[in-house]
Amino acid sequence: MELTIKNVTKTYADKTAVNNVSLTITPGVFGLLGANGAGKTTLMRIIADIIKPSSGEVLYNGIPIETLDSEYRNIFGHLPQEFGFYPEFRVTDYLEYIAAIKGLTKKDTKQRIEELLVQMSLEEVRNKKIKKLSGGTRRRVGIAQALLNNPEVLILDEPTAGLDPGERIKFRSLLSEFSKKRIVLISTHIVSDIEYIASRNAIMKEGEIIQTGTTDELIGSIDGKVWECVVDNYDLPWLEKKVQIVNLRNEASGSTTVRYLGNCPVAEGSVSVSPRLEDLYMWLFGSREG
């Protein structure tokens, strides 16, 4: 099972949203990380066959997805960034409607909906109208619809937007389990969504893939560039001007522990610390790049 994105470019009238992207995605969780406007959603839409690329192609097991057509749509699930619903729909109505257009039989529909309502903790709201649900619960309904056909390829665009920390952890465990024999592609700008569950990542910036690799490989590129020090609160503005700060933690003594990025230490008492994916993200997308 392999999803190949081959030299894909998508150009709009005034900008290039995706520029010559090539990726090979195999079973497991694949994280697509990038700031807002990096071109992630456009790339996800191309992979989901919702928009056509200006050039290049997407292949599933070596066959263009256009050729596969409904066979391809049959094996994938998609949660778009902007997840809509008809205002009159209750949770079960929505899932039944999606199951029908996914071609599921009545028996499968009933069984899958019951399973997913339990899995996504939606049992209590099953008869509630979606418009009356919170953002997080709506998102869970969205994830449930993407999983309805038990897809081989799962495409999730910003899946955890609106989920609370507990729901995020539960969602990550679910995906971790789900992705063992399947391709799960997650696009996000929330680093923690993919840091521990993604087998491979790609980082996207201004329409291009600038780095790919496992989480360890990626964060290895900024080894020795992440520092931590304790500074007096009066010195903080000075430090903020000098370096890219990743994290701040107030200490009781009127000082602050600062985690920052830099090629060399700039504050007294700085110690090198192990980088995390979040540090890499800030290194690449922070206001003072590199």
Add this chain to the structure above:
Amino acid sequence: MNKTEMFLKKALSEATPKEGPRKQEQAALKIRSLPINDERINYPLMIIRILRFVSWKIWLVQGMCFIFLAGILIGISNQKTGPGGLMDPRLICIFCGSLPFISIPFIYRSAKYKMSEVEMGTFFSYSRQILARLIVIAFGNVCMIIGSTVICLTRLYADIMTTIAFGMIPFLFINTIILLILSHVPRHASMWLYGLTYLVLITISAAASDLQKMVENYETAPYVIVLCIVLCLIITLQLKGIIREGSIVSGINNKECY
């Protein structure tokens, strides 16, 4: 994993980029020749399954609007000629031509409520889903045109040729225009065109009285019938095009035709 998924998996694994386009094409053909999935329902069954989600609202609105418009038509006719009414071809033309406009908002519902992106990523293509909605709308439209014909014949005492010429033809003509706009114009630009089409309908309706004499002359009857048949054929071809070419403008950013 069910039987078809096993077939699909096996067929897909046979084709790799190294094996060349011919082999790929063969694999694709093999997949296409398979029964798509014995665990998947067919298109008519899908329509039946989604009926309870999409139909009642459309038919309710169509029914209410029909009663309202029919009330106006009968009311004005009665006002002009006394109880029992007499037909005015201009009114029949506007009345029947207006009926297809009632359902336009329902065609664009999925784009309005941002459902189209989810709907596009499903086994049944987006065009087929729109077509399912059009079938539901068409059912309502057929009921309305039958109702209109009954009103014209029994309440307004119009003859059959006048009913066809000033009721059926504007109705079919407006339907072809709506399908044409739906297939070729993005949603944001289409509302203006629908407005323009309605203005054209009113203009044509204004000339209906002058045309009535021509229609009353039964020598023109074959032409009227032929025009009706041609319009029906155009509508059928347009619907076929929607399935074959997927020519529905989705409303998704820069998605030209789907």
